[in-house]
Amino acid sequence: MPKKTPLIVYVSFALFIITLIIFFLFYTMNKYTIKQSPLYNNNETEKEYNISKDTIFEDQIINNSINRSMNKSFFPLGIGGGGAMSGFSMSPYQQNLWFVGTDMGTLFRSTDQGDSWVPISDLQTTYGNDLENSAPIGFSADGKTLFHAPNGINPVKSNDSGITWNSIDFNNDVRIRYWISDNSYQNIIFAATNNGLFKTLDAGITWKHIPSLSGDSYGTFIDPESHIIYHATADGIYVSLDNGESFSLFHAADIRWFAGGSKNGKITLAYIDKNTLACSWHSACGFVWIQHDLGEFTQTHQVGGKQIAMAENNADVIYVVGDRSWPNAYGTKVFVSEDRGKSFTLKFNQLDWDVIPFQAWTQDRLDYSAVGVDIGWWDTGYYWFSVNQRNASMAGGSGNFFLHVTKDLGNHWLSPFTQFADTLPRTKAKKWKSTGLEVTSIRYLKFHPTHSKLGYATAADISGLVTEDGGDSWRIISPGYNSIYDFTFDPKDGTLVYAATGTQHDWPHGGAADLLLNGEGAIMESHDHGLSWNKTTNEKFNTQYLSLARDSLGTLYAGTQGKGIARKKLAGEWEWINQGLPIGDKIIPQIEINPKNDDIYLLLTGDKPQFTNQKETGIYKWSPDKKRWILLRGTVYAVTPNYLPWYYPTTFAIDFENNIFYLGDIENNGQWLATGIWRSDDEGKNWYRTLQFTFPYHITFDHNNSSRVYATGGYTVDGTWGNGGSYYSDDLGLTWKKNNEPIKQSNLNSVTLDPNNPDKIFYTYFGGGMTKNEKP
Numbered sequence: 168m169p170k171k172t173p174l175i176v177y178v179s180f181a182l183f184i185i186t187l188i189i190f191f192l193f194y195t196m197n198k199y200t201i202k203q204s205p206l207y208n209n210n211e212t213e214k215e216y217n218i219s220k221d222t223i224f225e226d227q228i229i230n231n232s233i234n235r236s237m238n239k240s241f242f243p244l245g246i247g248g249g250g251a252m253s254g255f256s257m258s259p260y261q262q263n264l265w266f267v268g269t270d271m272g273t274l275f276r277s278t279d280q281g282d283s284w285v286p287i288s289d290l291q292t293t294y295g296n297d298l299e300n301s302a303p304i305g306f307s308a309d310g311k312t313l314f315h316a317p318n319g320i321n322p323v324k325s326n327d328s329g330i331t332w333n334s335i336d337f338n339n340d341v342r343i344r345y346w347i348s349d350n351s352y353q354n355i356i357f358a359a360t361n362n363g364l365f366k367t368l369d370a371g372i373t374w375k376h377i378p379s380l381s382g383d384s385y386g387t388f389i390d391p392e393s394h395i396i397y398h399a400t401a402d403g404i405y406v407s408l409d410n411g412e413s414f415s416l417f418h419a420a421d422i423r424w425f426a427g428g429s430k431n432g433k434i435t436l437a438y439i440d441k442n443t444l445a446c447s448w449h450s451a452c453g454f455v456w457i458q459h460d461l462g463e464f465t466q467t468h469q470v471g472g473k474q475i476a477m478a479e480n481n482a483d484v485i486y487v488v489g490d491r492s493w494p495n496a497y498g499t500k501v502f503v504s505e506d507r508g509k510s511f512t513l514k515f516n517q518l519d520w521d522v523i524p525f526q527a528w529t530q531d532r533l534d535y536s537a538v539g540v541d542i543g544w545w546d547t548g549y550y551w552f553s554v555n556q557r558n559a560s561m562a563g564g565s566g567n568f569f570l571h572v573t574k575d576l577g578n579h580w581l582s583p584f585t586q587f588a589d590t591l592p593r594t595k596a597k598k599w600k601s602t603g604l605e606v607t608s609i610r611y612l613k614f615h616p617t618h619s620k621l622g623y624a625t626a627a628d629i630s631g632l633v634t635e636d637g638g639d640s641w642r643i644i645s646p647g648y649n650s651i652y653d654f655t656f657d658p659k660d661g662t663l664v665y666a667a668t669g670t671q672h673d674w675p676h677g678g679a680a681d682l683l684l685n686g687e688g689a690i691m692e693s694h695d696h697g698l699s700w701n702k703t704t705n706e707k708f709n710t711q712y713l714s715l716a717r718d719s720l721g722t723l724y725a726g727t728q729g730k731g732i733a734r735k736k737l738a739g740e741w742e743w744i745n746q747g748l749p750i751g752d753k754i755i756p757q758i759e760i761n762p763k764n765d766d767i768y769l770l771l772t773g774d775k776p777q778f779t780n781q782k783e784t785g786i787y788k789w790s791p792d793k794k795r796w797i798l799l800r801g802t803v804y805a806v807t808p809n810y811l812p813w814y815y816p817t818t819f820a821i822d823f824e825n826n827i828f829y830l831g832d833i834e835n836n837g838q839w840l841a842t843g844i845w846r847s848d849d850e851g852k853n854w855y856r857t858l859q860f861t862f863p864y865h866i867t868f869d870h871n872n873s874s875r876v877y878a879t880g881g882y883t884v885d886g887t888w889g890n891g892g893s894y895y896s897d898d899l900g901l902t903w904k905k906n907n908e909p910i911k912q913s914n915l916n917s918v919t920l921d922p923n924n925p926d927k928i929f930y931t932y933f934g935g936g937m938t939k940n941e942k943p
Contacts, residue, residue, distance in 0.1 A: 240908050243284075244929070244937040246537040246599040246641050247585030249629045250606030252565035253298035253550035255572070259350070259479075259557035260310035264328060265583075267565055268294030268301055269606040271914060271934020274315065276329050277603075281572060281583025284603035286935065289913040292323045292332040298550040304329070305346020309353040312370055316343040322358070324371045335371050347387045349394065350479075350557070357396075357411060359384035364398060366411050379414045380405060388427030390434060391479050399425030399438060418464060423453050426485070428477035428559070434460055435482040435507050439471035446470055451490040457508035469511045472498060474552045478559035483507050484576065486562055491548035495520035498548020499566070503577045514577030517569070518544040534582040535593035538568045541643040542629050570604070588640040596698055598640040605936020608673060611865075612919045612929050612937060613654050618661040619922040621696070624937060625651045627672035633697045637923045638939060644697030648688055653715040655723070666691045666700070667725060669711030674728060675756065675817050675864070676933055680835060681775050682752045684729045686711035690741075708733055708741050716758040718765040726755025732769055747795030749783040761823050769796070770830075773815040778836050784813045786821075786830060786851060799828065799851025806856050810838035812845070820866040824873060826850065827899055831863030831878065834889075843890075844878050846900045857896075858903045861889030865917035869942075871925045876900045879915040881933065891915070893930070895943055906943040911935050 251270040258264035265277040267284075274287040274294040295301035295318030305314035313329050316322040319342035323332040337343075341360040348356050358365040363380035364387070367373060382400040389396050396407040398414060399422050406417035421441040428435055436458040446452030455469040472490030485508050489498035499517035504510060515533075519526045527533070527544050549564035563572030571580045584604035589597040608627040615621040624632040624641075631651035632641045644651075648668035657663045669688035673679035688711040691700045703723075714726035721737035731745040731753035745753065748771060757770040767789040774780045787796040805812050815835035821828050828847040843860035847853060862881040869875035876896045882889035892912030894903045909915070914933040921927035921939065930938050 241910065241930075241938040241940045243601040243603040243605050244634075244638050244641065244939055245601045245605045245607060245609075245624075246629075246632060246643060247601050247604055248536055248568055248570065248582070248606060249538045249542075249626070250608070250934060251298055251550070251567045252570050252584075252604075252606060253301050254294070254303040255551055255553050255563050255565040255570060256304035256306075257553060257555040257561060257563070258304075258306045258310070258328075259555055260306055260308060261328065262555075262558065266304045266329065267570055267604070268298075268317075269934060270294075270296045270298050271606060271608070271932075272296060272317075273606070273911065273914075273935055274317075275604055277583070280574075281570075281581065281604075282602065284584075286603070286910050287329065287332070288910050293317050293913075295319070300342055301550075302343045302345050303551055303553060305356060305358075306348055307353055307356055307370060308348050308350045309370075312353070314346050314356060314358070314371060316358075319343045319361075337374055338365065338376065341365075344384045345387075347389060349389045350391055351394065355410070357387065359387050359398070363400075364411065364414075377411060377414065385422050386425030386438070386475070388425070388436070388477075388479065390427070390429050392429050392432070397425070397427055397436065404436070404438070418458075420456070420464075423471065424474045426475045426477040428479055428481045428484070430480055430482045433482040433507075435477070435485070436464075437475050437477065437485050437508055438464075439475050439487070440466075446493075449490070449493055451492045455485075455487055455508065455511075457485075459507060467508060467511075469502060469504075469508070471502075472500075473549060476552055476554040476562065478554050479556045481559035484559035485511075486552065486554055486577075487511065488552045488564060489548050491550070491566070493548060496545065496547060499546055499564075501552075501562075501564070501577055505576065512577075514573070515571070515580055517546055517571075528580070530593065532578065533571070533580045534587075536569070536582045536585045537597070537599045537641075537643050538585075538629060539582075540593060540597070541595050541645065542568070544569075596642055598642050600640050601936065605932070605938075606934055607936050608676075608916070608933045609931035609935075609937050610652060610674075610916050611654070612917065612931050613656075614919070614922045615656050615661060615664075616658045621661060623654045623664060623666075623697070624931065625653060630668070631666065631697070635696065637921075638929065638937075642697075644693070646689075646691040646693070646697075646700040648691075652713045655715045655717040657717065657721070660694075662694050662696060664693050664697060665703075665715055665717065665723065666693070666697075667712035667715040669713070669728065671711055671728070673933070674713055675772075675815070675833070675835075680815065682729045682754065682777075683711055684752065686728060688712045688727075690715065690723065690725050690735075703735065704733075704741055713754070713756045714758045714769075716760050716767070718760050718767070719762075720765070724758050724760075724767060724769075726758050726769060728754050728756075731755060732758070744789075745796075747790075747793075747797060748787065749780050751780070752777075756817060757819060759819070759821060761821070763823060768799075768819070768821060770816055770819045772817065773813075773835065775815060775835060778814055781811055781814050784816050784832075786819050786828065799847075800854070801849075801852035803845070803854040804856070805841065806859075807841050810841035812838070812841055812856070814838055818863060818865050820868065820876075822868055822876075822899070825899060829866045829876065829900055830854070831860065831866055831880070833862045833864075833880070844894075844900065844903070857900055858894060859890055860894070861891050863891075864915070867918055867920070869920060871920070872897075874899055877918045877928075878903070879918045879930065881915055882913040893918070893943075904943075908943060909938065909940060911938075 254268045256266045272293045275284045300319045313325040354370045385399040403419040404417045405414040423439040425438040440453040458464045471487040476486045485504040487502040489500040496518045501515035502511040503514045552564035555561040586600040588600040610625045612624045620637040630645040650672040653667040671686040711728040723735045735741045785800040816832040818831040830845045844858040864880045878894045882891040893906040916931045919929040
């Protein structure tokens with residue numbers, strides 16, 4: 168007879184089944200809740216997403232911590248600004264997060280509203296050199312997902328507030344003008360292009376083109392209260408009532424730019440038309456039109472140019488700016504209305520040309536910068552003007568040389584690219600410090616041989632810089648020419664400095680490497696650390712100079728961009744000494760003198776764009792006996808039979824202690840992978856390449872380490888291909904190691920040893936200023 172099952176077994180089994188049912192119901196409800204939460208749902212039926220202040224504060228702590236750790240590796244140096252900037256962007260969801268880009272390819276990031284800036288690694292993303300077409304940053308409503316499109320194409324996405332970036336799949340047949348987000352839907356982003364709008368429902372993974380729109384984009388507004396979308400093209404304003412799935416014509420007009428804002432049931436729409444009667448002095452002009460609460464559009468007397476801008480959550484405040492093509496720097500004008508467009512007040516005009524002498528916006532309303540007071544306020548207007556979409560008091564614009572931002576509706580304008588480091592007032596020849604937003608091109612940094620705190624930096628566009636405290640602060644020096652290319656000194660006189668100057672900037676980059684026989688320049692001298700200058704050359708020697716050296720007897724040697732080399736003895740006149748150099752155009756980018764015996768060496772580079780002197784380029788040594796230059800080029804062991812080496816050498820160095828010669832040549836005539844760092848240990852009789860380098864610009868030694876050699880340079884112009892960056896060797900250049908510590912690698916120019924700290928080195932950049940780094 169079978170045993171009877173105990174009651175406890177049935178009870179246990181029943182409890183087990185009930186537990187499973189409860190778990191299943193809990194899991195199902197929880198799964199449904201997760202899917203319907205804003206963090207998961209991709210549907211447009213998503214409920215309003217409100218960002219927690221605690222979350223944003225936590226994110227900012229994380230981001231600031233990352234920035235601090237990044238700053239340990241380098242310290243930015245310079246006067247700030249000084250180059251073209253565009254795409255100024257302020258996150259509406261993290262109030263401290265700002266971005267701006269430069270025409271030299273760098274995107275800068277700030278997490279403290281411009282008090283300090285860090286360059287985004289060019290291995291992550293770049294910024295476009297076509298500033299008119301380079302888009303500002305787009306911000307998703309989650310506060311951390313960002314979008315960027317250098318030159319408006321090849322967009323990238325960041326999931327960590329702009330620290331790291333990855334490519335996204337997008338239609339590259341169009342150019343992105345700007346990005347638009349709806350603060351209620353974190354996964355929905357619009358890309359406004361030169362052919363309508365594109366929309367993503369999954370935070371940028373997939374995109375679709377909205378078929379009912381075409382043509383270029385001239386402003387988009389998403390009403391944060393009704394979620395109605397307004398989008399402007401050249402022929403009018405279109406409206407969408409279905410979250411951007413379709414659009415219909417709302418108002419027909421010839422539109423230059425459009426904006427909108429709403430709050431508490433009030434809505435204001437505004438645009439600039441193309442009526443050329445608005446400005447009799449230029450066609451890039453129009454009248455401002457205003458619509459209140461979906462009534463009729465009314466034309467005002469206010470004139471507008473490039474952009475009109477509003478915060479999405481403010482129906483009262485409207486910004487109107489000039490156009491870059493307006494004459495007399497009028498494009499920098501900013502007009503502000505605080506009454507929904509009924510009246511406008513001029514809140515900014517960088518330089519007033521209607522008075523004599525020309526007068527800059529007053530210092531009580533604008534923080535002056537070194538570039539402004541020392542070089543001039545010659546900006547034509549904004550590449551991009553931005554208003555914080557959740558705070559109408561904050562706005563700013565970027566152009567050539569300047570970034571100006573207001574936090575109080577335009578009553579005062581900041582210059583967040585520089586820091587004043589001197590006694591007030593902000594006038595010429597004062598000292599400045601960097602905030603990290605360094606966009607100038609610095610070719611060389613040289614310290615005085617007997618005054619280690621005194622250093623001079625060559626610069627493009629702003630001539631040059633000098634530091635008297637080892638790099639902590641800087642002031643602009645200008646001998647009257649666009650660029651300084653080289654300095655040399657009298658070791659016995661700390662006040663005396665010589666400068667090689669020219670009117671053409673950026674050698675050896677791009678077209679600036681070509682022969683410029685019509686370029687002007689001079690050898691200048693200063694006896695007061697660059698405060699005043701005298702010309703040492705006469706009209707016969709009026710040409711662009713790239714290199715300069717001084718021997719122990721006081722004789723100056725100056726290399727030109729086209730005419731060879733000139734010499735001036737201490738008590739003599741300038742003379743050409745081109746004996747032994749090839750006939751024709753001669754670019755001399757570097758001169759070195761042996762400090763032991765005054766032996767003189769120069770570098771002859773290619774005669775671009777002809778490239779007819781390839782067999783004669785290289786290092787030459789002056790022979791006092793023969794009174795001519797001798798080419799130290801025996802056999803150059805080429806690395807490929809398809810391409811010849813040394814079409815365009817840019818740098819050389821001689822280790823006089825070990826009698827080793829180094830030379831660097833760049834790809835400048837299609838010689839693919841055939842350039843780099845070359846080494847000779849028999850005074851140039853035989854040359855071997857020890858490092859493939861696409862664009863080497865500088866080679867130097869560590870005088871505290873007899874085996875250490877440095878080589879720096881760049882990649883291709885857009886930073887996307889090649890072998891470049893920062894290299895060093897600890898076996899006299901036989902083998903090399905990559906130093907990945909510098910954030911910027913694609914546009915390095917040179918490296919300088921810190922004479923005041925053996926553990927530090929300085930880097931200079933093409934479009935990136937200077938940094939002080941830990942020695943690798």
